[in-house]
Amino acid sequence: xxxxxxxxxxxxxCLIGMPVAYALGLASILAALYMDIPxxxxxxxxxxxxxxxxxxxxxxxxxxxxxMGEGGMAERIINLAKIFVGFIRGGLALVNLLxxxxxxxxxxxxxxxxxxIGSVMIxxxxxxxxxxxxxxxxxxxxxxxxxxIPPSHNMVIxxxxxxxxxxxxxxxxxxxxxxILLGLSLMALVLIYAYRNNLPKGEPIPLRQxxxxxxxxxxxxxxxxxxxxxxxxxxxxxxxxxxxACVWAFxxxxxxxxxxxxxxxxxxxxxxxxxxxxxxxxxxxxxxxGYMMALMRIPAMAAELFGAISSNKYVxxxxxxxxxxxxxxxxxxxxxxxxxxPVFLPVIQKFGIDPVHFGxxxxxxxxxxxLTPPVGPTLAVGCAIGKVTMEQVSxxxxxxxxxxxxxxxxxxxxxxxxxxxxxxxxR
Numbered sequence: 001x002x003x004x005x006x007x008x009x010x011x012x013x014c015l016i017g018m019p020v021a022y023a024l025g026l027a028s029i030l031a032a033l034y035m036d037i038p039x040x041x042x043x044x045x046x047x048x049x050x051x052x053x054x055x056x057x058x059x060x061x062x063x064x065x066x067x068m069g070e071g072g073m074a075e076r077i078i079n080l081a082k083i084f085v086g087f088i089r090g091g092l093a094l095v096n097l098l099x100x101x102x103x104x105x106x107x108x109x110x111x112x113x114x115x116x117i118g119s120v121m122i123x124x125x126x127x128x129x130x131x132x133x134x135x136x137x138x139x140x141x142x143x144x145x146x147x148x149i150p151p152s153h154n155m156v157i158x159x160x161x162x163x164x165x166x167x168x169x170x171x172x173x174x175x176x177x178x179x180i181l182l183g184l185s186l187m188a189l190v191l192i193y194a195y196r197n198n199l200p201k202g203e204p205i206p207l208r209q210x211x212x213x214x215x216x217x218x219x220x221x222x223x224x225x226x227x228x229x230x231x232x233x234x235x236x237x238x239x240x241x242x243x244x245a246c247v248w249a250f251x252x253x254x255x256x257x258x259x260x261x262x263x264x265x266x267x268x269x270x271x272x273x274x275x276x277x278x279x280x281x282x283x284x285x286x287x288x289x290g291y292m293m294a295l296m297r298i299p300a301m302a303a304e305l306f307g308a309i310s311s312n313k314y315v316x317x318x319x320x321x322x323x324x325x326x327x328x329x330x331x332x333x334x335x336x337x338x339x340x341x342p343v344f345l346p347v348i349q350k351f352g353i354d355p356v357h358f359g360x361x362x363x364x365x366x367x368x369x370x371l372t373p374p375v376g377p378t379l380a381v382g383c384a385i386g387k388v389t390m391e392q393v394s395x396x397x398x399x400x401x402x403x404x405x406x407x408x409x410x411x412x413x414x415x416x417x418x419x420x421x422x423x424x425x426x427r
Contacts, residue, residue, distance in 0.1 A: 002034065013026055024335070024339075031296075088194075098183070100146070115385070143378050145183050148179035222248065307347075328366040368408070
C-alpha cells in the first residue's frame with residue numbers, strides 16, 4: 001500500500017499536468033505523511049540531493065554551451081562542416097549531422113543543439129531545395145548525438161542517481177564510440193535518401209576560404225580540447241573542466257568573436273539560471289523520491305521481479321529497452337534517469353552488467369524519447385523552427401528511427417563499444 005501511495009500519487013499528479021519535479025516532491029510528501037515519517041526527512045534529503053560538488057558541472061556546461069551557441073559558434077561549426085561534406089550530394093544534410101556532432105561536444109544538450117544548429121541549417125536546406133520535413137527530421141535526429149558525446153550533463157545526472165558510484169569521466173569516454181556510430185549510421189541513411197531522391201549538392205570550398213574558416217572556428221573547438229584533454233590528462237575533474245570551459249567560452253565569445261552584445265549577456269545568464277534551477281529542483285526532489293522508494297524496498301522488489309521473469313541478462317536488457325522506449329515517449333530524459341536508475345541498479349548488479357555500459361544504454365534509449373511524440377521536447381523545437389506540425393514530422397521521421405534502434409541494439413549487446421575506450425584511457 002505504501003508503494004501504491006507513492007507511485008500512484010506521482011502518476012496522478014503527472015497526468016493532471018503538474019511539472020515532473022513538483023510531482024516528485026509532492027508524491028514524496030504524501031507518502032511520508034501516510035507512513036508517518038517526519039517531513040523534515042524529506043526536506044533534508046531534498047537539500048542533500050542538491051548539495052553535491054559534481055553537480056556544479058551541470059550549470060557550467062549549460063552556461064558554456066549557451067554562450068558558444070548564441071555567440072556565433074554554431075554558424076562557424078556549420079561552415080567548418082561544409083568544408084568536409086558540403087560538396088557531396090545531400091551535402092547540407094550531412095553538414096547538419098556533422099555540425100551536430102561537433103557542437104554537441106560543446107553544448108551537451110539535445111534541445112540546445114536543435115535550436116542552435118536548426119535555426120541556421122533548416123532555412124538553408126529549405127532554400128537549397130531540400131524537402132521541409134526532411135530538413136527538420138535530419139536536424140532533430142542529429143540532436144541525439146550530444147546526449148552521447150561528452151560533455152552530456154545527463155551523464156552527470158545518471159552518476160548522481162547511481163549514488164555517485166559511477167565515474168562521470170568513464171561515462172564521458174564511454175559515450176564517444178556510440179555517438180560516432182550513431183552519427184555515421186544517420187549519415188549513411190541520408191546518403192541513400194539523397195541519391196534516391198536526387199537531392200542537390202554544394203560546391204567545393206576554395207582552399208584559401210577553407211583555411212580562413214578553419215582558423216576562425218578553432219577558437220571554439222579548443223573548448224572540446226579543454227574538456228576532454230583536461231579529463232584524460234588528469235589535470236581536471238569533469239567539474240573543474242566544465243568551469244574552465246565556461247571561462248574559455250566567455251573569453252572567446254566576448255573578446256575573440258565579439259559577435260555577442262554585452263547588453264544581452266544578463267538575459268542569457270537569466271535563461272541559463274532558469275534552466276539550471278529547473279534541473280536542480282528536479283534532482284533534489286528525485287533524491288527525496290528515491291529515499292522513499294528505498295524505505296519501501298521498491299528497488300529490491302524490482303530486482304526480485306526481473307529475476308523471476310528471466311535469469312538471462314540479454315533478455316533483461318531487451319525488456320529494459322522496450323520499457324524505456326515506451327516510457328521515454330511520455331517523460332523527459334532527466335526525470336526518467338533519476339527515477340529509474342535507483343530501481344535498476346540492484347538488478348544490473350545481480351546480472352553482472354557494468355553500470356557505465358547500462359548508463360549509456362539508458363541515456364541513448366531515453367534520448368530517442370526526446371524525438372518521439374506526444375512529449376518530445378526536441379521534436380517540438382525542431383517543428384517550431386521548421387514551421388511544421390508534430391503530426392507531419394511524426395509520420396516522416398519513422399525511417400530515421402531505424403539507424404537509431406540499430407545502433408542502440410549494438411550498444412546494448414556489445415558492451416565493448418562502451419567500455420573499451422574508458423578501460424584503455426582511464427586505467
